[in-house]
Amino acid sequence: MSQSKKQVHRLAKGGRIDRSRTLSFTFNGQSYQGHPGDTLASALLANGVDIVNRSFKYSRPRGIVAAGAEEPNAIVQLGSTEAAQVPNVRATQQALFAGLTARSTNGWPNVQRDLMGLFGKLGGKFMPPGFYYKTFMAPASLWMTYERYIRKAAGLGRSPMEADPDTYDHLHQHCDVLVVGGGAAGLAAALAAARSSARVIVADEQEEMGGSLLDSRETLDGKPADQWVAQVVKELAGYDNVTLLPRTTANGYHDHHFVTLHERRTEHLGETAPLVKGRRQVRARMHRVRAGQVILATGAHERPLVYAGNDVPGNMLAGAVSTYIRRYGVAPGHKLVLTTSNDYGYRAALDWKEAGREVVAIVDARQSPAGDWVEAARAQGIKIITGSAVIEAKGGSRVSAARVAKIDIDAFQVSGPAQELACDTIASSGGYSPVIHLASHTGARPTWRDDILGFVPSLVKGVHACGGANGTYALGEVLAEGVEAGIKAAAVTGHAAPAVSLPQVKALKQGPAAPLFQVPHEKPTLRAPKQFVDLQNDVTAAGIELATREGFESIEHVKRYTAMGFGTDQGKLGNINGMAIAARCLGRPIPEVGTTVFRPNYTPVTFGAIVGRHCRDLFDPERYTALHQWHVEHGAEFEDVGQWKRPWYYPQTVNGKVETLHEAVARECSAVREKVGILDASTLGKIDIQGPDAREFLARVYTNKWEKLAVGKCRYGLMCKDDGMVTDDGVTSCLADNHFLMTTTTGGAAAILEWLELWHQTEWPELDVYFSSVTDHWATMTITGPEARKLLAEITDIDLDKESFKFMEWRAGKVAGVPARVYRISFTGELTFEINVQANYAMHVWQTLFKHGEKYGLTPYGTETMHVLRAEKGFIIVGQDTDGSVTPEDLGMQWCVGYDKPFSWIGKRALTRSDTKRENRKQLVGLKPKDPKVVLEEGAQIVFDPKHAIPMPMAGHVTSSYYSPTLDSGFALAVVKGGHQKMGETVYLPMADGQTHEAKIVSPIFYDPKGERQNV
Amino acid sequence: MSNAATFDTRTDSAIPVESPLAYSYRRSGAPAAGPESRVTLRERALLGQLVLRGGAIVLDEAVREVLGLGLPGEPQGLVQDERGERSIQWLSPDEWLVIVPGGEEFELETRLRERLGDAHYAISDVSGGQTLLELEGEAARELLMKTVIYDVHPSHFPVGRGVTTVFAKATAIVRRPSEERWELVVRRSFADYCYRWLLDAGEEYAIGVVR
Amino acid sequence: MFYIYCPYCGEHREEEEFHPKGQAHIERPKDPEACSDEAWGDYLFFRDNPRGVHHELWVHAVGCRKFFNVTRHTVTYEILETYKMGEQPSITADAQGQPREAVAASRQEGVRA
Structure with a gap:
């Protein structure tokens, strides 16, 4: 080492x-x-x-x-x-x-x-x-x-x-009273609230609770202040209704008393969280607190004075000098000059002297300071230079001297000759600024108080400020305010607090402070050595003066112009000085200039705590069907459909080579068209609809008719919004006269259920009908292809004869020994049976189908093949071939619209508007590329005249496009202006790479236009 | 009997059946509970679960007669029989969740329908669509605090309460049938996500899975 | 993050459980076919955007799934009341004249950046 x-x-x-x-x-x-x-x-x-x-x-x-x-x-x-x-x-x-x-x-x-x-x-x-x-x-x-x-x-x-090896999380907290700050005011407030039995959370950003009491010169009940702290913390820790959170910063105050706390749980122990019994601990935690009442006991930040060279190392806040000496046993120099506008600053000189170091002088801006600490300094024989200030710090890498001169605050000028005092440390105090950041997050604008030369928070309902945060600095008053806030807050939440006896504090006699912010220099501000206002963003007094001269009068504009209070600093040290300087330059009082808005977060929050556990494979829920295991084991590639993981295709290894998507889809398509394929369709939304008015309700929300749909029958339905645009589709089956099962698109399931409830609850509560989601209850297995009937017949007791079980009907029976509802509907154009069983039995039925299906060439297929097969038949997918601007007629689906239904169903009125009847609306058509090898790009723009000067008028776009192994050609669905009247015409698709594809407008039904195959 | 179709989705016990967590156990395993486990997780699989919709007065009479349990009188209420095997939970002013031992649900539905006659109501079998997870142990409540946004403090969430709320980025029903035990009712398709979430969030409490 | 009292659940719940559904009290014309195109367009597309008291439709999506109304102040974000479907608000901008909150709020409102 x-x-x-x-x-x-x-x-x-x-x-x-x-x-x-x-x-x-x-x-x-x-x-x-x-x-x-x-x-x-x-x-x-x-x-x-x-x-x-x-x-x-x-x-x-x-x-x-x-x-x-x-x-x-x-x-x-x-x-x-x-x-x-x-x-x-x-x-x-x-x-x-x-x-x-x-x-x-x-x-x-x-x-x-x-x-x-x-x-x-x-x-x-x-x-x-x-x-x-x-x-x-x-x-x-x-x-x-x-x-x-x-x-x-x-x-x-x-x-x-x-990658970060640590874990982070969130904790959802609820409390009656949240106390932000564990200093004198916060502890007093917490104590009062805790004794009322209200649920209390106390958050303090420091390593230990106590705030300024940990380095205070004052005594409580005649004992050092930290003893009172220890006693209160011990009492609080003993209450079940109190949660103490040290190392926890309240960073954001959001609507309705929702406060985010950032707790650093292990950052004091090491750079990564230690293992406890082999288990990694949570490094940082975001507490998402919903509080009944919030007590802001956030204290105050000391303001430095702004003088030339005030950024040279060795310039410090007076209070910080005291804290380092008293709390950390560090005297950060040897020879101190203190420059102050108030009594508080004197503390640094007293502590410095007691630490055995030399106080060169106290420079006080006031003519005749008087107060207990001033007297104490005099008694210690410390030289006090009055009516003066440090106007400039000398030194390069460390302060070497302070230039001190008489100043005239009102005239903003140096009024006497400067003397140079050799020193290595300059402590300055311009008074205190209440920490009003959190209160500002609520949107309330702070109020200026001349008596304390600072902004105090304006408070929205349910927020209390006490102690330094409220501009109250005398310890006795701070404690009293804390207790009062604690009692009040607890009372509002229904908890009466017993009286709290406060410790005895000797009242300090203090003189009034001088309103000093920027210290004048012999030279005008713009030519004087740099006087820093915001050290983090390097904003100087000259910069602010320049900004006002350039015409920036709003403090918000000055902020943006100079960057004052930007970034992680959020104006903690410099904002008030900056505003005071702007006010002086503009010749306006400070409250008129106002303050900028402080924004969350108060101090930086690690992304880990923001993200919590919502990362890696828990980033978003993945929804699985009951057959997911099988898909995984059979090598499926998955596609995200909403939160569902659906098999996209099942690549096989042929001669040691894994199929591409294209190869797999070609194989899967052929299997369905020639033999039999199977799809896991469990993700479709399923809504159980019961009630005597169920049929009437369906007639109102669907465009087509439902009055004659008999038990045992199924019908395709198209759903519009009231603007006449298609929003969902699916097959609904009549299970009994008052009982229907609606299916929705996979992505639309939750939204459609909410849509039905919206209309039922807000417009038609008189209709007797109930809706319940049964999406997860049923597993749906679609077997489709010429061999589907033979396969199913082997394992069901349902009569599958084409006369007794027709297309668009359903039957109940057993499949593979499991009770099942089987629906004869088709999304591929082939003979299809959709087998629905209770999801817990799905794996058994699926595997039984494969046991029997091998001889028929049963092939699992995924969503890509499903898309090709349905597009060959011109079956739309809502959300792909429609985009919220497509009517049923645009889709050529007039057959699915019951204009003569008695009730004016959702969307009907809008379909008679002139715009929805317009002839050159974009209409769904098929496109056949001139070159069959071309698969048009989905989303590609369509033009009628490729020679037209740019910008070319757009005629529509491709909505779905695939290669069809059955047709041995690319083919597409598209929406084209007036497309229904343009069958056989040629359109052009200019691409980004400069080539232009040519395609013919055709019927969107490319395969088996008469629909014979699904009816066999 | 109302004009609705009923359907017994269960069959003889020889047919293999898989709980919603079957895949999760294979994929993520199931850490054994040990002496250090401050929370344990157990799936109560394959229960009978019915959603009742209708007017409270009509349904209350019917369930009292058929199930021997009345509807909970208050929002967020959860009532159960003495052995805790059958329960009714308030879901909304006209919606309740009934949970009974697996296999009882069809007979219960049939008897309720007989009892309710022509009244307007609905009963939906959702037994295959959701599963019940139990959490026990001193850290169960803190684990829930990491997971659900609802206030689970005993003063706010006493025994006999149940709510539908946000579970991580999914949703779940949270119930408190007894002092020591919490229940989660999660949808089948979200069950794996919920399971993985609980294992991850429970790691610091040495969560164990009872199977 | 609002804290919203659900009038059906009878308690405050977190905003994450709710979906906002736009302006409340928009009634579908009883006889749509008798509406002029303009009247139908008003019903479909035109909504108020007041500064101050506003009535909104919300649904307790992760919860009881009931729709209900919220009277909310669009400047302070204070929720003044919630009430069930079919009920009328007890607090309205008209009834209060210019609500006091709005005056205070507009004074207090800062440039948010």
């Missing part, structure tokens, strides 16, 4: 880390050490790693700024192997584990010596403010050029190129 560097910034004591154990990890190829309890960010800081990335646009060196989800710079790519790659992880949110391997996301070829930096900030020149906007306006070809460059240079992370 190579020698690891020392943890130069690690404090000797303090923090929530376990110094007794050491964890080795690798960052950008260099080995380091940290401790359990560290995040990757705290461990990097402990090791004195200043530069963690290169910036998106200007390729400037960047260091860690924050300690939580708002971190803009420390965005890394995880993974020691290809399969384990995870992009865009915030180092501040990644727990350290032994062997963790991370790389900077940006910075090509490496962060220390950046190629782009040497080339003179190429990116900056290429991407001025408005880059996206201007580029999208440019020809698309230019974007392609840019995009490759940007992706490579900006490094948006990359996805793994190998």
Whole structure:
């Protein structure tokens, strides 16, 4: 093992880390050490790693700024192997584990010596403010050029190129009260709700619950705050009605309190999920929560001040400095200058001093700050420079000094000479911004509050905000608000909460904050050194000013023009500053400028969690018939029909060679035309229709007549929508006077059942009829071909004589000893029996048929052969030969339309509109290619005059096209304008490759036009 | 007797019969249940299943007389006989699912039709079209939470409840006949998908299949 | 992801169990043959697209398979009521004048991008 560097910034004591154990990890190829309890960010800081990335646009060196989800710079790519790659992880949110391997996301070829930096900030020149906007306006070809460059240079992370070994899943959760955030407010709210016995879920994105209490200087009941946290978490964990979800981020707030939580279950343990007793655990889980009430206790993000050079490593948020010292035992530097507009910032200086490091000065924008922490700083002898701010940070790869000057906030100018204070760390605090992202997802626009200088969420019904999320920062008030929200939310869901006694908190005296966002510089903003607003997207104050000068007044336009708040950042750190700057430039108050809309997700969610288990062979349901096993064993190739897997064809091995589709279909077709074939037709939809008005109902939903269909008979029916267009077809049989069995197309089964229910429930509830799906109950085996009768006769007691069992009739009896309904209908034009048995018996009947069928040449055939055979007979397939714009007459199926039926059946009225009677509608015809070897392309466009100048008028298109072994020719069905009157005429099909096919319009019935073969 | 065709789809026991999961067992196997199994799966194959449609009052009288069980009084209700062999489940205001031991369904249908006479109702035999899967064990509920969108918390899903809901990307009926046991009624054509889903989602609980 | 109260099941169910079926209360003309082409075209093709209160037909497809009506606010997406087939809504845009929600919603609505 190579020698690891020392943890130069690690404090000797303090923090929530376990110094007794050491964890080795690798960052950008260099080995380091940290401790359990560290995040990757705290461990990097402990090791004195200043530069963690290169910036998106200007390729400037960047260091860690924050300690939580708002971190803009420390965005890394995880993974020691290809399969384990995870992009865009915030180092501040990644727990350290032994062997963790991370790389900077940006910075090509490496962060220390950046190629782009040497080339003179190429990116900056290429991407001025408005880059996206201007580029999208440019020809698309230019974007392609840019995009490759940007992706490579900006490094948006990359996805793994190998399969992910981990599993992910979803959990459907339901609760009365969802508490988002496990800090002071969230825990107080959860406690109140939990005691009411409401079902409570508490989600917190950090490694442990407690939020800011884990690094607080304040005490509860005189004890360190984390003791209260431990006690509350213990109580909550003891309740059956509470689900605690640490490491879980609420990323999206959707309609009606549907919230998606992303739980990282094993990402703190290793880069792939560990095995427990040999079983792989779920790595990440999406909780799909339907909540009764939602409590947003999401806290607040500290705002940095915007000053020149504020992106040089060593510039940090004041609160983050405290968190690193108090929670992780890391003081990320030696000499601190704090620049603040408020009392909260003072905490960093106090913690820094207590850690034994030097506080050079506190620079406070206010003239006369006063408050408990200000006094504490004074008492510690820390130098406080008032009415001033850090106007510029000096330094290259790390802060070397702070330039401090008096400022005039109202006039936005520097009002005194600058002095330079040597330091290596500048902590800044511009106050806090409530985390309102989730509330924004609901569509509610936030409200500006002048007293806290921040937006607070507007709330839709059922949402409560408390604590920092609500702009309340004093700990005592935060806890009280939490409890109140918890009681209220529980009460709405019908659970009365007992009183909760709050721990004693000493109220801190605080002075008002100054409204400082961008710090003025001696030079005007456009000429001053860069003052960064959005570090992740490299948006500067100058960029925003430029945008407003170019006329962008809406904050949404400024956002798009500058890219502020784009991407995974979602404006956590920079948005309020950006809006304040835009407001200043536009001379308007902040609330008038408003805020942009935050969108899901709050932080990136791994695709694994989004997909869950719906992947690989569980991606979509595969529906099987009762005969599936047989098809698999007999080498069937399968075709997807809806969710069904249907045998497509059964390639045989002939002389050691596996048949092609073409060869197999030719063989299967011949078998049906000459001997006997068998098809698994179980997938057809079957609807059981019972009731005295069943017949009347059929007459209303079908185009043809049903009043005279006798028991034992079957009839083909065509179904239209009320616009007169064909929507389904199938054979319906009369089982008894009040009892029918309707068959539908395979794909239409569910939709047709819903269609029947729609009409029955909404228009004709007075008709006494019921519909039930029996699709899966029956297995259907179609035997078809000249030998079909002989074969069936061997194993049935049904009289198959052609006079006693006619075409379009059905009979009940036994087949292979199994009760069966046999239907004499035909989709091939040959003598056909459709054998229906209860599905559990199907395999036995099927195998018995084969036992007896060998001598007749019984051949299984698939959907491809079925298509060829039916097309030879001109039988349509709804959805292939029709597309929702085809009437029965267009299909030449007037014989199937009962215009004189008494009730105005669905579709009838529309069929008398002038457009549906138009003579040059596209009509179904047959096409015979001039060259019999040609199989026309399905979808090919048809023209009457191939010499016509382009664009040629289109006359129609090919709907079905096959090679027919029976005809020894290609043939097709097509819809052609006025086609019924054009029999014998020639049409042309110009193809993409330049050749033009010639075909003759013929009858769509190519084979046995009189239908004699099916009647034998 | 109403003017509808009845049809006894069953035949003598010598004829081989295959449950909807027959293919799944061959394809995906059936991990044995062991001491570590926190959930077990068992198919109750080849039961008699009828869908009753009609008015509640008329049907209630008939099933009381013929089956000795009344219709469940509430939506999502599930009632069963003492031994749990025969059950009636509410599916919609005019639709119920009756499950009885395999082979009883035809006689039941015939007797109901005799009893119901000329009333308007419908009875459809769906015995071949669906199968019943039982889940038992302490992880059964969490396994269901991974699978169905309906709230299966005991406070919301007490014993004696049954619903039709979304099962992964398919649909299923979920029932709770007893404290320890959950039942899923799945359509035959979706049974393999449901089975594979349950094995996959149940892996972390060491799911075992009882055959 | 809506949470919809099914008036037949008597409880809220997840949107995944339902199919939307367009505008509610579209009645098929009793005597289609007596309709002008225009009237028939109106029945077939023309639907309201209000900003605010809207009545929709839904079906509890994975559930009781019953059709029912939903009064929904098209800006806030709030479901104001659901009611069975054959019943009339108790909340309508007319009865409320400009509903309060709509005013609030239009104020709050942002540019969604």
